[in-house]
Amino acid sequence: xxxEVFLTRLRERLRGVRVPERxxxxxxxxxxxxxxxxxxxAEELPKVGGQARRVRPGELAGVVAELAAGAGAAVxxxxxxxxxxxxxxxxxxxxxAAEEPTRERAATADLGVTGAALGVASTGSVLIPxxxxxxxxxxxxxxxxxxxxxxxxxxxxxGELFEQMADLSLGRAQTVLVTGPSRTADIExxxxxxxxxxxxxxxxxxxxxxx
Amino acid sequence: xxxxxxxxxxxxxxxxxxxxxxxxxxxxRAMDTILGNxxxxxxxxxxxxxxxxxxxxxxxxxxxxxxYLERFAETARANGTNVFFAETGSEAVEYxxxxxxxxxxxxxxxxxxxxxxxxxxxxxxxxxxxEVVETDLGEYIVQVAHEPPSHIIVPxxxxxRGQIRDLFNRVHGTDLPDEPERITxxxxxxxxxxxxxxxxxxxxxxxxxxxxxxxxxxxxxGNGRMCSSLPHVHIAIMGMERIVPSYRELAVLMPLLTxxxxxxxxxxxxxxxxxxxxxxxPDGPEEVHVVVxxxxxxxxxxxxxxxxxxxxxxxxxxxxxxxxxxxGGHAYGAVYGGPIGAVLTPLLSGLERFGDLPNAxxxxxxxxxxxxxxxxxxxxxxxxxxAVVLERAGVAERETFGLWSRAWSRAAGYRLFARLARVGQxxxxxxxxxRRGPLWLSRWTRDRDLPAVAARTFRERRRRS
Numbered sequence: 001x002x003x004e005v006f007l008t009r010l011r012e013r014l015r016g017v018r019v020p021e022r023x024x025x026x027x028x029x030x031x032x033x034x035x036x037x038x039x040x041x042a043e044e045l046p047k048v049g050g051q052a053r054r055v056r057p058g059e060l061a062g063v064v065a066e067l068a069a070g071a072g073a074a075v076x077x078x079x080x081x082x083x084x085x086x087x088x089x090x091x092x093x094x095x096x097a098a099e100e101p102t103r104e105r106a107a108t109a110d111l112g113v114t115g116a117a118l119g120v121a122s123t124g125s126v127l128i129p130x131x132x133x134x135x136x137x138x139x140x141x142x143x144x145x146x147x148x149x150x151x152x153x154x155x156x157x158x159g160e161l162f163e164q165m166a167d168l169s170l171g172r173a174q175t176v177l178v179t180g181p182s183r184t185a186d187i188e189x190x191x192x193x194x195x196x197x198x199x200x201x202x203x204x205x206x207x208x209x210x211x
Numbered sequence: 212x213x214x215x216x217x218x219x220x221x222x223x224x225x226x227x228x229x230x231x232x233x234x235x236x237x238x239x240r241a242m243d244t245i246l247g248n249x250x251x252x253x254x255x256x257x258x259x260x261x262x263x264x265x266x267x268x269x270x271x272x273x274x275x276x277x278x279y280l281e282r283f284a285e286t287a288r289a290n291g292t293n294v295f296f297a298e299t300g301s302e303a304v305e306y307x308x309x310x311x312x313x314x315x316x317x318x319x320x321x322x323x324x325x326x327x328x329x330x331x332x333x334x335x336x337x338x339x340x341x342e343v344v345e346t347d348l349g350e351y352i353v354q355v356a357h358e359p360p361s362h363i364i365v366p367x368x369x370x371x372r373g374q375i376r377d378l379f380n381r382v383h384g385t386d387l388p389d390e391p392e393r394i395t396x397x398x399x400x401x402x403x404x405x406x407x408x409x410x411x412x413x414x415x416x417x418x419x420x421x422x423x424x425x426x427x428x429x430x431x432x433g434n435g436r437m438c439s440s441l442p443h444v445h446i447a448i449m450g451m452e453r454i455v456p457s458y459r460e461l462a463v464l465m466p467l468l469t470x471x472x473x474x475x476x477x478x479x480x481x482x483x484x485x486x487x488x489x490x491x492x493p494d495g496p497e498e499v500h501v502v503v504x505x506x507x508x509x510x511x512x513x514x515x516x517x518x519x520x521x522x523x524x525x526x527x528x529x530x531x532x533x534x535x536x537x538x539g540g541h542a543y544g545a546v547y548g549g550p551i552g553a554v555l556t557p558l559l560s561g562l563e564r565f566g567d568l569p570n571a572x573x574x575x576x577x578x579x580x581x582x583x584x585x586x587x588x589x590x591x592x593x594x595x596x597x598a599v600v601l602e603r604a605g606v607a608e609r610e611t612f613g614l615w616s617r618a619w620s621r622a623a624g625y626r627l628f629a630r631l632a633r634v635g636q637x638x639x640x641x642x643x644x645x646r647r648g649p650l651w652l653s654r655w656t657r658d659r660d661l662p663a664v665a666a667r668t669f670r671e672r673r674r675r676s
Contacts, residue, residue, distance in 0.1 A: 029462065030253060030256045030470065137494055172489070177481040184349075188391065197433030
């Protein structure tokens with residue numbers, strides 16, 4: 001009823017107003033992509049303070065161990081697919097405890113490891129649909145966020161991202177596109193990283209096939 | 212400056228702001244940095260094609276607003292989100308208070324929301340005894356200082372690092388140096404505790420997606436994610452025009468928004484909220500509410516100012532405005548400053564109180580040129596001035612300007628005025644400037660110099676050379 005009153009008022013105000021066509025042919029933007037996906041991704045992410053590394057499946061555990069060196073505890077999302085074992089192996093090698101990503105653990109962990117559904121090459125972004133396989137706190141509370149994503153999940157740009165957005169968000173309560181570590185420029189426009197979210201972000205892109 | 216300073220006329224408020232040492236320099240420097248980054252963000256892209264598409268998307272959407280809002284309400288509710296349509300600010304505030312009461316909420320963490328500022332939400336909740344903590348660093352700074360934000364995107368742009376250090380040290384009893392890094396780390400720790408303890412998170416909405424029933428919050432700091440993830444309840448306030456048909460349009464509107472606002476090709480977090488946590492989810496709010504706010508917007512829909520509702524709140528018009536850059540956001544006496552505020556505030560809150568804001572412009576049209584969705588801001592400013600004159604000006608004023616206009620429209624009349632001014636100004640002009648004018652001219656020269664009429668006119672010089 002209240003909706004109807006509200007919407008009827010708008011309809012009356014717009015009576016007789018011509019509605020132009022919904023545009024279909026959208027132009028290219030700085031977030032539109034080209035062909036070299038990983039190269040572009042790895043070029044863009046450092047511009048916003050993140051890092052991207054391409055690893056072969058066999059190297060993943062070693063790289064995770066390197067990243068977790070000196071860390072006491074990590075929270076690990078379950079949605080890492082086939083890479084979960086390698087991640088856990090790497091953490092164990094580094095002597096870093098792998099914990100369930102609860103809010104309490106995440107608040108004190110040194111790093112959080114999650115997967116991602118999509119990577120956007122032209123901006124160095126990753127899309128993380130939150131859910132049982134990716135608790136929100138795992139990518140938000142620890143100072144270091146490590147993302148593991150298969151190379152074939154990279155797309156060129158925003159056009160491709162938003163085409164898949166509805167499907168990738170199906171059944172989800174929240175989907176977040178993350179581009180680099182948390183930052184602010186609110187004090188004299190000087191950039192400081194690690195405001196509320198992570199200070200560091202590393203994306204490990206697992207190479208396709210067996211090179 | 213305190214919140215009381217928002218009273219008075221634009222002229223009075225601007226006068227106060229112009230007394231603040233270094234303000235114009237600080238704002239100008241910040242705006243130039245953003246504009247430089249903007250140029251880099253759009254480098255290589257066909258910005259004009261993007262702006263054209265942005266305008267087309269917004270024009271289509273706002274012209275079919277009721278249909279898209281109806282669709283949004285349907286899809287969002289199907290996702291489990293509560294949607295409330297609020298005709299007025301007080302209806303919106305009442306709804307939020309009701310949700311807080313139902314959850315016996317004591318502590319609210321808040322992300323940046325211009326719509327919430329617009330309806331005075333914080334004051335209302337605080338009057339109920341609820342603690343409301345702003346979590347965007349800039350908003351937090353102005354909240355602690357008991358000031359309103361002075362820029363849409365950079366709320367504390369009017370403050371120096373030294374002032375912020377002093378403020379924090381006084382309020383928190385700390386001994387911080389004037390390093391942004393250290394001040395930010397302190398804020399991180401302090402606000403992290405609040406996030407973890409909060410009952411309710413309140414945020415704004417950058418765009419709602421009609422087809423999906425979802426909405427997106429854009430932040431760099433991650434406070435939008437915190438507010439929409441950690442508390443049990445998430446309430447989002449959106450101006451009713453902040454809607455797009457589907458995700459597809461965001462491929463253009465998002466780069467337009469972030470490029471224009473901060474000069475970023477993409478922000479750190481684009482947080483798409485689809486509803487409350489699902490049964491299997493380990494975290495996230497159990498309730499999500501969206502308040503769709505009219506608050507005077509529908510009265511703008513039918514007339515010549517409809518395109519002001521196309522605004523995507525990037526703040527670029529403030530960054531380029533020669534008036535805003537001198538006086539800052541507080542001089543506008545309301546939530547929105549700069550050209551967008553000079554148009555929107557009188558339309559939302561009435562010409563009676565804010566009829567002087569459209570004069571806060573040189574009509575240079577820099578705002579129109581920079582607007583990512585091509586709103587003809589300077590045309591709107593001129594139309595509003597006209598509306599004020601028609602409503603307000605007395606016979607004497609109208610006749611005087613009528614005569615002036617007729618005289619200046621003829622070459623002979625214009626020359627006569629120039630000659631009279633040249634003679635008449637001699638007691639006042641020093642070094643080609645009039646620094647202190649007499650009578651009504653003193654109001655002009657109180658805060659600025661008036662260039663003197665040249666010794667010889669352009670025509671005279673041409674004739675003699």
